[in-house]
Amino acid sequence: MLHAIHHIAVICSDYARSRRFYAEILGLPVLREVWRAERGSWKCDLGVGPAQIELFSFPSPPPRPTTPEACGLRHLAFAVPALEPVIARLTAHDVAVEAVRIDEHTGRRFTFFRDPDGLPLELYEEPPAGLPPS
Structure with missing residues (x-):
C-alpha cells in the first residue's frame, strides 16, 4: 500500500x-x-x-513541451507555515513570484514561481498541525 x-x-x-x-x-x-x-x-x-x-x-535534455497544461507533472507544491517569509527570500534572490491567490475550495493562500528551467513551483500555506490558518 x-x-x-x-x-x-x-x-x-x-x-x-x-x-x-x-x-x-x-x-x-x-x-x-x-x-x-x-x-x-x-x-x-x-x-x-x-x-x-x-x-x-x-x-x-529536451525542453518541457508547454506550460502549464502539458501532459505529465503540472507543478510541485511546497507546504509552508507562512507565505511572506519565503516570498521575501525568493524576491531577495530575484526570483519572480506571482500574486498570492486563495484556493476557492480550502481557503488557503498560495502562489507560484519557477525554478531555473521554468518548472512551475508552488508555495501552499499550511500551518503546522493544531494551528489555525493565518
Whole structure:
C-alpha cells in the first residue's frame, strides 16, 4: 500500500544553477551528491520534510513541451507555515513570484514561481498541525 512520497526527480539543464537554486535559495539540505560517470550525469538528493527532490543533469535534455497544461507533472507544491517569509527570500534572490491567490475550495493562500528551467513551483500555506490558518 502507498503511504508517502519518497522523492520527486527533476532533470535540469544547468546543474550548478539548479543546485544553487534548490539548496541555497530554497534552503533544502543536500543529503548526498554523486557524479555518475557512466551517464555523464550529476545526481543530488535534497531533503524536503520526509521526502526528497532528486536533481539530475543529463547531457542535452529536451525542453518541457508547454506550460502549464502539458501532459505529465503540472507543478510541485511546497507546504509552508507562512507565505511572506519565503516570498521575501525568493524576491531577495530575484526570483519572480506571482500574486498570492486563495484556493476557492480550502481557503488557503498560495502562489507560484519557477525554478531555473521554468518548472512551475508552488508555495501552499499550511500551518503546522493544531494551528489555525493565518
